[in-house]
Amino acid sequence: MAEHIIELVDLTKKYGDFTAVDRLNLNIRKGEVFGLLGPNGAGKSTTILMMLGLTDPSSGMVRVCGIDSTTKPLEVKRKVGYLPEDVGFYDDRTGLENLLYTASLNGFSRNEAVVKATALLERIGLSDAINKKAGKYSRGMRQRLGLADVLIKNPEIIILDEPTLGIDPKGVREFLDLIVELSKEKGLTVLFSSHHLHQVQQVCDRVGLFISGKLIAEGDIQTLSQKLFSSSPYIIEVGFSDDKQSVNSIETLLKRVEGIVSIQPKNGHFEVSCVRDATSDIARTAVNAGLDLKHLYRKEYGLDEIYSRYFEGGVDHE
Amino acid sequence: MNNVIQIENNVTAKVKNFFRRTAGFFAPNDDKPVHPFKAIVYKEIADHVRSWRFIILVALIALTCFGTSFTALTGISKAVKTISNDEAFFFLKLFTVSDGNLPAFFVFIGFLGPLLGLGMGFDAINSEHNRGTLSRVLSQPIHRDYLINAKFVAALVVICLMLFVLGFLVMGIGLLAVGIPPSAEEFMRIVFFLLLSFVYVAFWLNLSIFFSVKFRQPATSALSGIAVWLFFTIFYPMIVNVVSRVLEPNMMSSQLYVTSYTWLIKGMGFIMPNQLFSEATTTLLVPTVRSITPLTMEQIMGTIPGPLPLGQSLLIVWPQVTGLFAATILCFVLSYVSFMRREIRSR
Known part of the structure; x- marks a missing residue:
């Protein structure tokens, strides 16, 4: 009791x-x-x-x-x-x-x-x-x-x-x-x-x-x-310097990397959620495709992420 | 001898105890906890007495009090000459006579009473809500109805004290100026009149508390209270007037039609609280008033003109008093229910 x-x-x-x-x-x-x-x-x-x-x-x-x-x-x-x-x-x-x-x-x-x-x-x-x-x-x-x-x-x-x-x-x-x-x-x-x-x-x-x-x-x-990130516990921010590539082509390119769940464009860069730590794979794919990788960052999980993932986007909360 | 002293001691102890207890009600013992309900009542009374609004209302009503007793005193000398000796009730004239410049005391109370009631209640609940104190107070271990009941009781205590103080002041002034003491019956009539005014003010107080539960803005609730008051004092009599003119019986109308017509018009007046009040006060303060409703010829036949005893006057005004009570209770129930059902959220 x-x-x-x-x-x-x-x-x-x-x-x-x-x-x-x-x-x-x-x-x-x-x-x-x-x-x-x-x-x-x-x-x-x-x-x-x-x-x-x-x-x-x-x-x-x-x-x-x-x-x-x-x-x-x-x-x-x-x-x-x-x-x-x-x-x-x-x-x-x-x-x-x-x-x-x-x-x-x-x-x-x-x-x-x-x-x-x-x-x-x-x-x-x-x-x-x-x-x-x-x-x-x-x-x-x-x-x-x-x-x-x-x-x-x-x-x-x-x-x-x-x-x-x-x-x-x-x-x-x-x-x-x-x-x-x-x-x-x-x-x-x-x-x-x-x-x-x-x-x-x-x-x-x-x-x-x-x-x-x-x-x-x-x-x-x-x-x-x-608990919250069991489906996609990793978030990686990727940014490219040239804007010649369209958003769609970059998305299709990154989708090929194994373990990626979703890609969301966000103020000039992409937020990639994945089930494993795919940072190096993303870098390799991007460089191989001839893109200028400008920014690559694996996010730490704090309440900030919980907050942004659950309160601001993605999950439907009417 | 010893016995006598002992009894005396007992009596003095009892008297002392009584005074201590009475004093205890007004100035609670600092070592003992007060009941939460009493604590709220104390606080509300203190709030009323300290507030500018109450001071202004008291000043206004005190002014009319002195004004009307002054005019009554100047008018009374004329009145005295016309009154024959056997027509006593001289003292009651203080409350009913006017020299034409100012209305009589009881008319003024009928007019200012609603203002007093509305003024004291219109922000009872919504101001607590707007200040954000409502949810704080209700999260204390008290029943929810304590708050609304205490507010009601506190306002009633204040109003009651004020009315009686002013009424007795007028009596005192009259006593000093005229030098004729009131008879016991006159005194009782005045007390009943003050009680009646108290019920009347309580009605308007409850109405305004109801509005303060219903409307979030104090201004809205004050305005709706004033609207009801104006409706009953100005517009409703006009409506009654129009209806009475349309339905007015002519030479050809049957006796039945005439009686039902008078009753209809009378009945339309019965739902006006101010009408109820003025009818009841007139009957109480003017003992020669024998009936408020129309009388048939058979009823009038054989009556001896003269003042009624107090008991008979009270019997006549009983329906009015009941009506006022009913209206008061109705308003209170409405505000109670809507307050209890309301969900209390912060601001």
């Missing part, structure tokens, strides 16, 4: 004819930092809402800390801190007052809450702005206040929906470091949704890849790329 703190079984959410989340199965272990990666509208937020019981699933089951979110949302919400996308605060109240309000909704007495909130604000580096109106906070400060707001109820799990949206790169790094530190400190399970792969790569132990309501793959970065 201890290992799976969030379980989703065949979770489906339909809005009329549109299926936002399609038979999703996912398990998240206690204490890990899990990244939900996917483009906008992939169903990440809907999944999160269903985990919190803020939306009822059309079918399937959600269990958080062993509690069914659909039937007992209150108990789940007691254990889960949720930082919504683009979180808002009461602008005419100070940061401290905003936290105190959340604390009172969670059943803390005022004195307890003041102690906790002050400590938290200090921890996240907002102690200077403690009595400043939340409306005067900068974007990065608001996001950090949001993190404090999530942590004030002593959650077991924190769910962050696109938490780094609209923060500058330095702020993002600090914010992510803060999340990792805090999760280690308090032994939290973190669910982190983003369409920013680098950030996910930076902090997450495991990643789930979402596209149009389906979980394409899950696992750490290595297993993810292995």
Whole structure:
């Protein structure tokens, strides 16, 4: 039981004819930092809402800390801190007052809450702005206040929906470091949704890849790329200096090389996906055919590739 | 002797305890957790009281309060001369008499009450949504209806306090200026009038909360509230007027036609909340009003003209009060259901 703190079984959410989340199965272990990666509208937020019981699933089951979110949302919400996308605060109240309000909704007495909130604000580096109106906070400060707001109820799990949206790169790094530190400190399970792969790569132990309501793959970065690229694990970029040759003739030429799956022209060069490392074969074929080879590069697999292959081209995701 | 002291101690302890508890409601103990529902109500009340909107509304209504009591006091000397001694209810005149420059107090409440209700509710839910606080608050361990109920309760508490404070202020001013204390019945009539105004304002509050759930833009919801209000105060009476002119009975009409005609016109007025309110308040504040609906000759025959006792006046306005209550509850149910069904997403 201890290992799976969030379980989703065949979770489906339909809005009329549109299926936002399609038979999703996912398990998240206690204490890990899990990244939900996917483009906008992939169903990440809907999944999160269903985990919190803020939306009822059309079918399937959600269990958080062993509690069914659909039937007992209150108990789940007691254990889960949720930082919504683009979180808002009461602008005419100070940061401290905003936290105190959340604390009172969670059943803390005022004195307890003041102690906790002050400590938290200090921890996240907002102690200077403690009595400043939340409306005067900068974007990065608001996001950090949001993190404090999530942590004030002593959650077991924190769910962050696109938490780094609209923060500058330095702020993002600090914010992510803060999340990792805090999760280690308090032994939290973190669910982190983003369409920013680098950030996910930076902090997450495991990643789930979402596209149009389906979980394409899950696992750490290595297993993810292995899974995703099992059909064509290698991508080679080839560029030629002369443009006399038509795109078609180059494609037919390269097609002859053994193990090549697909060739896609891309800003002046070609992206060749193949099942084996065909770099040298491609070079030989090109040179033999009398083409001036200008650029030949075997790509490393990172989330970048996963991203570009799955989100931008190739796979149909409506 | 000891017993007496003990009882005294008990009583003082009880009294102290009572006061501590009452005080506890308004200034909660910092060491004990408050119920989340109460926490939301406190916050909402604080928000109302601090907001400029509320201050402006209060200032507006306080001004009319003092204005109308002033005109009533100047007009009352004339009124007194015409009133015969046996016609008591002198104090109620404070709320109903005007010298022609300003309408009477109860007319003003009928006019400004909707504004107060609409003003306090039109952005109840959608502003939370637009600020992005709605999803944050609802992800806390509270039931979803806490939020909408607390908003409703907080606004009602504020409105209730305000109406009673202003009503009693007018009474106080009258007392100081005229020097005649109100009779118990007059006092009760005024209290019922204030309660009725409270229900009336609550109706408009609920209507505006409903619009605030339905429309994402506060401006849209405020406008639709005002549109409903204007429709009922200006356009609906015109429609009733046109209908009544078209169907007007002539010399040849049967008795049945005439009665059903009057009832139809009357019935058309019954769905107007402002009509219900003004009929009910008139009956309450002017005890000589004997009936709101048309009476037949048999009913009038043998009656002795004179003021009605409070209980009878209340009986007369009962349908109006029920109607107002029903409309209020209907609006609340509508907003409750649409809020509970709504999917809460961030901004």
